[in-house]
Amino acid sequence: MLPKELRESLKDHIANIDHPRELAVDVMFTLQDHYGYLSDEAVKEAAELLEMTPLEVDEIATFYTFVYREPVGKYVIHVCDSVICWMDGYESIKDCLCTKLAINVGETTADGLFTLLPVCCIGYCDMSPAMLINRKVYGHLNPEKIDSILEKLKAEA
Amino acid sequence: MKYPQILLQNRKPDRIATLEEYRQSGGYQALADILEKYSYKDVQEEILESRLLGRGGAAFPAGTKLMSVADDASFPRYIVCNADEMEPGTFKDRVLIHADPHMIIEGIIIAGYAVTAEKGIIFIRPEYESGAKILEREIDIARQSGYLGKNILDSDYALDIVVHRSAGRYICGEVTAQLSALMGKRPNPKQPPPYPTERGVWGMPTVLSNVETFACIPHIINNGPDWFKSLAKTETGAGTKIFCVSGKVKRPGFYELPIGTRLSEIIEEHAGGMRAGSEFKACLPGGASTQFLPKELYDIEMDFDPLREAGSRLGTGAIMVFDHKTCLVAATLNLIEFFARESCGWCTPCREGLPYIRDILWRIENGEGEEEFMPMLERMSKHLWSAYCAFAPGAISPLQGLLAHFKDEVLEHISQRKCPFK
């Protein structure tokens, strides 16, 4: 269940807009941040808040890349695999991440910290190869840099 | 060559320009002027006169779009700023947001005034969360300074802007898909009629333009359409363009240059030339959904018309440079992979045709190519132009460029039963 405060603030927000559905993505993001991912439960809650049906929420939730309908780690790493990053070494960056995290693409580390997902061009081609972690960008990647980024995040976790 | 910096004039290496800095460079003067002296029609005419073409890729005349909102169209009307920018290779909108957000905001307000819009929405991709935060903050500041809200600068005009976060899909950049996304619906494109300017967001007249398009507008008002046209190097062009250069060049980055600047100049002078040991082989001139330009067109003027004549498009002006060591079959495979994944799934050619093409290309790249694949690729590419929206024609453009200019490279893959670059 969503904490009352969060629920109320979402309700407020929704009440103050002409068309609640406009907030569908915002509400999904908020619930996702709260639960870690958009669980079935969360879809139902979002539906109720937005006066939509769970199916209607799921119709859009499953459409988008950044809505996670399955559990993910605390940090979601989106490595860019589009053409410029690919040319500048996406494969080795991905392999490096897989080795360091001991997971395959699409998986979450055993400690629940990291999930590794490839993603389409993230708009940082001038800093290729690049990745996003929880929507923050890291560019000009190389193995050492990846090491320090992961270490830092582990320490913060 | 150094050229006047218009859109990037206030750009700082390490931070965004403040409202004060924007004002000092003449910011919000255009808004004050139009509110005082211009009718909404005047604004439309100035912009039409300036020949500003949409910078989002489709090159539609901005003035014409504003004028297509009928005088008696219903209210409220919406103005939408497309900051989805998911075209691979493109990051100009990101740069503009991080350089001088008020320029965009002012552009939106002026365009909003030109169609009497009440609500502005900036639709931004989730990868640009930092940009979204900046915009939210600066919109607030603009509101506090009287540029937004009721009675803007004590006039009768009222407009507010909200930032709408997307959850990430390339198709959301397409106008009609974006409008559906805004309404919390599946972002499948919708063929007009009705046009968004008749019935867009919530069935109301909506004008949607790209970030860079909006950023040009204050300068057109301040300096006049003739000045804007004079910025271009080509006869028919107008304005400057932010070229995003990426790939095998020494200095990947963004360069504001006159429209019509030659490709060779952009690569050699501004992007520092090719990387050591790299030779220019080809580039995609306007993002992933344009055709490869081969070496023969290295000198082309980077403007809408010349590129169209060369069979490609200026698109978003994102120049992706490939060198002689890069396998263009593999590069195209990567691009097709992108498009196959991002297809919205509405129409058959795009939804099923692209994965099919991906499969064929994958086989060619991985030594399983057959000669009979060639006519298949050619036919299917042609047929993808009969898809529902512009996504599929864009998606197939690199492959068509590959087949037009680098057919031998593909055939070599097939005859050698391996990738010659591996």
Add this chain to the structure above:
Amino acid sequence: MSKLIIDDREIEVSPGTKVIEAAAQLGIMIPRFCYHPALGSVGACRVCAVKFIQGPFKGVQMSCMIDAQDGMVVSTTDEDVADFRRHVIEWLMLHHPHDCPVCDEGGHCLLQDMTVSGGHGIRRYLGKKRTYTDQFLGPLLQHEMNRCIHCYRCSRFYQEYSGYRDLGAMQSANRTYFGRFTDGILESPFSGNLSDICPTGVYTDKPSRYFGRRWDYQRSPSLCINCSLGCHTVASIKYREVKRQEARFSEPVNGYFICDRGRYGFFYSSLESRPRMARINGKQCTFNQAQHAMIEKLEEIKKNSGSAAIAAVGSLRSSLETLVMLAQLCQTKRWRDPACFIDSSQVQNVKTAISRLEPQLRVSLRDIERADFILAVGADPINEAPMLALAMRQAQRNGATIVVIDPRPVSLPFPFLYLPAAPMALSAYLGSLIKAVVNRGTADKMGDGARKFYDRIPEGKKLAEAQPPLSSEMLQSLQQSRRPIIVCGTEILSETVLSLSADFALLLQAAEKQAGLFYLMPGANAFAGGILSGEKDSFLQIIEQIEDGSIRALISVEADPFWWFDDRPRLERALDKIDLLVVLDYLDSQAAQRANIFIPTATFYESGGMLINQEGRVQVAPRALLGGIPISQAGGGDHPPRLYDVGIAGFDPKAAWLTLADLANGAAQEDEKALQQHLWKQISDLIPQLATFSSIDEIPQEGIVCSCGVNIDSRFSINWSAASNIRHDSGDDFDLIEVDWTFGTEELSSLSPCLWKLERKPCLVMHSGRAEIIGLTDVDLVEISTETGSLEAELRTADNMAPGILVLPRHRKLAWQIFTPGKIRIRKDQIRKKQ
């Protein structure tokens, strides 16, 4: 008109016609998947591509997306487009499981047809196939997502067309998935249409799964008798049973679709418990023995007590032939006139409706779709006649305002304005609506009667008492409307409201609006029952006369009073009292079980016949099968034993009217043709519009709308002072209204096992405020006691209903027959909470 050339042939079509339709008019079937005439064009599948050679469009374009225009030259055979279409089909087949041999769609699959006709025969794709996990969608439809070609027809029909919100498209790109949020029963009572519109086998009919290919079935046009709309269906028969039913296109009635009650409401026809043999006092006998016994017994009673001691009861699910024959039988035998209705108010309501259905007022379901304002009074579309709701949905999608004035908590799959009015207040509302939108001058145009009527509409004060008030939105949209339609139920209203609705529609016409009137009726052949019944002929009257001893024998023809008579104990006492109960039926009803003489009859599928729907449309269904015990039952699940016998097992039942004809003639009749001719004469005498036809076979498919019974003199004749006498809700008691639900209350469809899972739990519905006052809450188990008996049910509370009302569904699982027929009032102390 636009003139264009398609494949070198010229055609002229009306403006707005799509090229794909224009081609169809030339007999050219351009392939299509996403396009459907009812759902419109969306251009998703791209298989309808044609080449535009001249005119405003050029090159390869979708023929479903472009209006035919003057000067167009179009080719469907051009090499380019043919190749494009071939590719589209190849793409659509990439992931198809190629499971046609085990797919129920096989044989009537659009994808199969297009794959073959499109010229895609050889698989070139070397990649892997995508697979999906299917969902459980309930008892009616089987889900097989791997067969999906992503035409989006299902989600468009489900959400946009019908307004339900639990099935749609999820995921994106080539992972796009059509289904529900989670496994579960589809909420839409129109879900069965998915199996008709899906161009491949993603949604197939579950009850008939694996039973046969389309070509294995005898397919016959038929009509739905599960409500008064009379939708057109196709019945599919195999091994002597109806196994599947689909929608049949009917321009004026149901369009392309039918509801699930109708689609799956046929199972009664082949129930194992269906009586196939005649019985005398419970003992099986031959048909002839029973018939003899019946004739003899009736003679005897006539001799002892006179003809008037014999009464007959018919029902609204019988064919027109049977009802006419029954009426004729009673007349020639000088029995009492037959009763088809429960009580006099039911007859009167139906008769009033019939008398007011003037040709210029009555509208079809299709007209409803085109209305721009619909006022539903005392009608609960989804529950009483689901397809009406679907038609109203189309109007609403096109911008119509829908207003519902009804005491029940009406719900519809789209937004509408609702006034929870007590039945007594309905005429007051109508009066004030009339006053608000029609001025006196307009009324004056309609003559003296209309003006007087108008002047007598009670003014302000009386109307103000009606709560809640009409909203200005309602009034405004009615004022602005150009094609308003009044929809009016006949079940819970008084005759006055029915009349008033018609008067209102007349006045709207006088106000230059294209107004229309649409009544719902209490059964499939209620219209026919209405024209054949006298004002007072009701079953209640029969009961009273049994009680006073004047009736000694009762013949019940395809009627089961146990199902619909309000007072069960009284019914039982009455039946105990008579000397003879003869029952003719195809159901194993309670009446049939009690009958002294029982004679089985043929179902509507086996006899065919005529029905008059609520609009007055005389429609014909041919006989769809001969009858007989289904093979599956004859063989006990195995191959049936070979019996060296003549005829078909269980073949005795014949159309009820034939048995009645035998009875009328005193002996079995040989010459069926002659009987038919005789009957046709009777029917065409009754319905003058049929006089131009020489036999039933000439009646066109869309039927003939008749105006028999129309009585212009009844215009503007209501008694205002009585009508506007609003009884104040004292808060102490309730008006109980018995209602229909989509599933579980209608006699025939209630016998379909596949629909049982869709039934709502039986309950009593009370206004939540009122419930609170008497100390009851939602889902309490309550008991209602009357002098007659008591009834237990769950209580459900609702905010959106008239407070003084208690709603009771005539649910098959509820022994609700404990009331005195007529208006039922329940005091609050009659309702008690059970532990």
